Amino acid sequence: MRIALKHQILMAPAAVLLLMTLLLCFLQYTYWELSQKREQLQKTGTIILSLTQANMAAQRMFDLARQHELRVREFLIDDQQIQELLDRLEEMHAHLTLAVQRIIPLMDLEQAKVDELLKTVDQLNPRLGLDLTQFLSGMAQLQPQLAALSSVTQQMKEASQPITSKDIDKLVDRAALVSVIALGAAIPIGILLSLYFSRHILRRVQRLSDTAGSIVRGDLTPPAAPEVVRDELDDLALSINRMTEQLIRVVGTEKLLEGAEEERRRIAMDIHDQTLSDLSSILRGMQVLQKQETCRDQAEVLEVELKGTIADLRHLMDNLHPQTLDILGLGAALQSHLERYIGKGDVPEYHLYISPEVDTAGLPRLTKLTLYRIAVEAIHNVIKHARASRYEVNLDLRGDQVVLSVEDNGVGFDTQQVTLGGGRGLNNIRERSRAIGGQVAWSPSRFSTGTRFELTLAVPAAGGERA
Template identity: 55%
Template sequence: MRLTLKQQMFLAPATVLTLTTVLVLFLQYTYWDLSVKRQEQAKVSQTFVALAEADLAAQRMQGLVAHISRRGQLDLTALETLTELHYHLSGAVRRILDLMILPESTRALLKQAVTDLDPHHGFDGERFLSALGLLRPQLVALAEQSQRRREQLRDVHVQNIDQLVARTALLTIIGIGTAIPLGTLLALFFARRLLRRIKTLSDSAGRIARGDLTPPPAPQRVQDELDDLAVSINQMTERLIRVVSTEKLLEGAEEERRRIAMDLHDQSLSDLSDILRALQNLRVREDCCEDVGKIEEDLQRAITNLRDVMDNLHPQTLEILGLGAALQSHFERHLDKDHLPEYHLYISPQVEGLGLSRLCQLSLYRIALEAVHNVIKHAKASRYEVSLDRRDDGVVLVVEDNGCGFRPPAPDASGGRGLNNIRERARARGARVQWGASRFTSGTRFELTLPLNGAPRQERDKGMIEHGTG
């Protein structure tokens, strides 16, 4: 899952805030449930008060009706009192009907009783006493029912208060005790992870600034901004390596030109000077046939040496016939000798059809000759094998011998001049080189892998020319 740096930074506080919000919502729900029960308790209390008020009014009406019946006379004061009691009774009954859920028969009985007890419909003692006889027992029963419900809710309310306090304390402890450590652990995890990755990038940048151009490893997957930065540093290092390698190759080319100039001066120029002196001596001699033949041999040898120097400077076979033919020609002309180790050369036909650029072919040619030169000079081998083949999406050059072997050079070691030239040429083309144990009983295996996507098909720098084998 891809998480940006901003998301990683806010993940820990967001987790704490989420847990705290859940805790607050749960406590809010608990208080809401308690509030509902409080409302129900208040409703039961109001119902009980209304029932008491209705029963009291009915009781007074019953006493007043009985008194009027004994006297046999209804005066104005008694009628006013009866009317006022009926008003209180009807109001109490309406509140009861609004507050309580009653069966339809009970609701009809209460409404009928209130109607029968209305003094405006006339005074009838028997009707009043009959209605009160039905109404009061019903009111008493409802009052007892309401009282039991009231006591039950009071006990539940007390229990709920105790449970709420205990639950609130427990959940607060659990919520805070979980949110804070979890947020702290997440913050420490992401902080250490980010700091470790930043330190790795900082160390890589510092190493590159000090001149160690070993590319830092690129992440397999880009998940955040630091991975983008790591990929950028890796690509920047690769490009810087190619620039530095190009400068070193140019420096090596100048050194190679100096060496070639010395070879021309010490060998070819000296041979030609000897031939010139011999020709000058012929002018004063009459018998010169034998000397002319010797001069021709010396001149032919000088021409051959000069051609070898020119071929080392820039192999014409490489441009005319290609990489495989150039290697085969060089091996046959210079390495197929009795005093040199036996060799086996294999060039895959697939390599010839890849259409590698001139610089890539020249780099592979120089590296192959340098590796073989190291075998002949240092390995003390009796046999070596050279193969150039295609593998997956790359070209693989392998030079393997049965010699005494040597310790593979470390990536940051300078090594000899030949090994350094091999590494620099490989870096300039984006190739990888490694040394290891040979598949023979003893010896060394050198392997170069050139990715095809790192080998340009066309040269962009026409002015860059490599000279010499280093």
């Protein structure tokens, strides 16, 4: 299964990032283990310190109670001394309570033992009354409880392994070794993945570039289209395949038009060289017959008919292939056409503007001939259908574009019919312009009514006419 192009590009950095992430996780786990040991040792130290404080406070309270038990019982102590004794016992009890409260959260004790310990400590509170006999009895209960805590603490101390410099050195050495191995593996893996995918991508791009170059050089063999589009390069290959097929159709259409025009040119030349020559010879014979008295009337009638036939043939030749276009250029051919066939009789008034730069723009001969036929078709559409009193024909060079426009003041028409198909004349104009790469558009005229036709054609970058 082919990997998408964007995933191929991200594969190498993703692999390196994954290895770095694993390395960071390992280092984090290693130092977390060390942190756990340190936390355990700190916890054990806090318990030992708190337990020592509790034992000292309990022992001090026990000693004070033993010293004053007989004196309190025989009333050999005054109120001031009793108050001082209570204050000292309360101070020691506060230290004992604080130490016990620090120990309980740090040790894993049963709840029953915790409740019993807290109950014993609360019973020793001097504020509940100064009954030294009962106080000593409570102290006797507290001593084994503290001893049990000391035993548990000793077991925790023995279970905790102290952290030595050797342990730290070992940890640092292991982390450094793993880091070197991970970095040493990540860099070659990243380089190898980058080279593999980049060479794979570049080979496919080179094939597409070679195919595009072949198309530019005229080899219109379409590249093989991928069966399944898996990434952007497959999409590009499919687009080049379709573009080549469309280009083949366009070139085929151009060749067909060029062949048709060449055949029309050949027919026009044959008519000129053979048929007109024969008719001219007959005309000269008729003119000789006119000098004879007996054949003069018939010869004059035949001469008139023959001259009409010759004029019709010349008109047919010009429609097949305008010789003025080859001799004088596109502008002169259009002007000659208007003057000879349209500028006479009951036809609309026209204005013609031809930019002299058009004939020097380096348009191929077929392009000039196509522009000529499109202009003639557009003019005939105005005369036949627009019911206009005036129209304008402009052929101009604007920057790197040739612009042909025909604009009238007639009744106009719905320009959307061009999109929907239109008539035969509109289809001819659209197909001819498409064959030479032009863009056509119909829009409302600048006059108060009417239609504007415009064709825009890019001038080839390389000048020079094509034979």
